[in-house]
Amino acid sequence: MTGKPDIREILKCVRCGTCRSVCPVFRELGWESTSARGRLMIAGHLLDGGLPDEAALASLRSCTTCGICKEICPAEINSPQLIEGARRAISGRGLLSEAQLKLKTRIQATGNSLGEAQDRLAWMTEKEIPDRAKAVYFAGCLNSYRYPQVTARTLSIIKPLGVTVLKNERCCGSPLLRTGIAAETIDHNLEQIRATGAETVITGCAGCYTTLKNDYPPEFEVLSLSEFLEEHISDLKLKSLDITVTYHDPCHMGRHNRIFDPPRRVIEAICNLEEMKWSREEARCCGGGGGVRSGYPDLSLRMARRRLEDLPSNVETIVTTCPLCMKNLNDAGGMAIDLIDLVAQALPEHASGSGSSPGH
Numbered sequence: 001m002t003g004k005p006d007i008r009e010i011l012k013c014v015r016c017g018t019c020r021s022v023c024p025v026f027r028e029l030g031w032e033s034t035s036a037r038g039r040l041m042i043a044g045h046l047l048d049g050g051l052p053d054e055a056a057l058a059s060l061r062s063c064t065t066c067g068i069c070k071e072i073c074p075a076e077i078n079s080p081q082l083i084e085g086a087r088r089a090i091s092g093r094g095l096l097s098e099a100q101l102k103l104k105t106r107i108q109a110t111g112n113s114l115g116e117a118q119d120r121l122a123w124m125t126e127k128e129i130p131d132r133a134k135a136v137y138f139a140g141c142l143n144s145y146r147y148p149q150v151t152a153r154t155l156s157i158i159k160p161l162g163v164t165v166l167k168n169e170r171c172c173g174s175p176l177l178r179t180g181i182a183a184e185t186i187d188h189n190l191e192q193i194r195a196t197g198a199e200t201v202i203t204g205c206a207g208c209y210t211t212l213k214n215d216y217p218p219e220f221e222v223l224s225l226s227e228f229l230e231e232h233i234s235d236l237k238l239k240s241l242d243i244t245v246t247y248h249d250p251c252h253m254g255r256h257n258r259i260f261d262p263p264r265r266v267i268e269a270i271c272n273l274e275e276m277k278w279s280r281e282e283a284r285c286c287g288g289g290g291g292v293r294s295g296y297p298d299l300s301l302r303m304a305r306r307r308l309e310d311l312p313s314n315v316e317t318i319v320t321t322c323p324l325c326m327k328n329l330n331d332a333g334g335m336a337i338d339l340i341d342l343v344a345q346a347l348p349e350h351a352s353g354s355g356s357s358p359g360h
């Protein structure tokens with residue numbers, strides 16, 4: 001999504017304040033400027049040519065783009081999209097925060113959002129991968145560098161189903177685009193994907209998914225890992241596990257892209273699923289998205305702790321489909337695992353008792 005937001009969209013706000021009842025940032029901070037309503041007023045002022053002060057910039061930058069305000073807004077305003085547009089407008093005026101500048105420099109220097117100098121494919125245990133395949137697995141920065149075991153496990157499970165990886169993947173662009181900065185890595189990744197001849201790109205990261213699906217040209221099908229696993233559930237010959245888990249919907253998988261059922265169907269093919277207090281369209285944000293984890297880590301963690309309050313009683317394991325959610329929930333004291341970790345435990349070759357919490 002590019003271009004300047006339409007100010008008439010902002011003027012549709014009837015100031016009812018319904019969004020205040022669900023905004024996770026407003027819940028923590030309680031300032032009008034941190035609800036969708038307050039942010040829209042600030043965005044309107046800036047797009048009208050107004051000069052932003054630090055408080056106005058912080059208001060726009062502290063939105064996780066979770067989208068729950070859009071879900072319940074009676075005027076059907078797409079606040080996260082307008083807020084992203086306002087972020088682009090202020091970035092276009094050269095007003096980048098220190099965190100944004102560092103992020104941009106890291107991605108330009110290393111090709112990843114974490115600034116890691118190590119080989120991006122160091123996680124890969126496979127000795128050989130095909131140059132061309134029907135589908136390609138896009139691992140993403142967080143999975144490649146922070147969850148190498150999860151990433152290796154994913155490829156080992158899906159490679160026999162006709163999947164390869166990019167030899168030289170770079171950041172999908174999500175952390176830049178969501179904070180309003182143009183992403184130069186998109187063209188590089190597009191060339192890499194085209195070179196594999198793949199018609200499908202699979203990813204297990206919510207940020208990568210929404211970016212590949214909505215910000216890249218529509219040259220290929222984009223599937224979340226949960227959709228791909230659901231499609232191949234009978235090939236995997238999964239066994240039942242006598243455990244109960246819950247599922248956290250990542251905002252950019254669920255609300256933004258309506259991927260609610262595939263992860264649940266995969267989980268239910270393996271074990272019992274008990275829903276969190278708020279789930280699907282109403283799922284509360286983990287607090288990690290929209291650049292908030294890097295820009296406002298304490299606030300981000302407060303939101304993650306709040307999300308843990310939604311756990312069903314007597315259920316500890318939270319399955320999710322995004323490494324950022326997994327990291328934020330675990331940093332807040334939760335026990336979150338990736339969906340692929342659950343699948344790995346249910347594979348016929350997995351010996352029971354050989355490790356109960358893979359991926360960490």
Ligand code: SF4
Nearest residue numbers: 013014016017019073
């Ligand atoms: S819910 Fe929608 S119309 Fe109501 S205040 Fe929030 S953004 Fe405005």
Ligand code: SF4
Nearest residue numbers: 023063064066067069
């Ligand atoms: S997208 Fe989420 S964090 Fe941003 S204003 Fe809406 S409810 Fe608040």
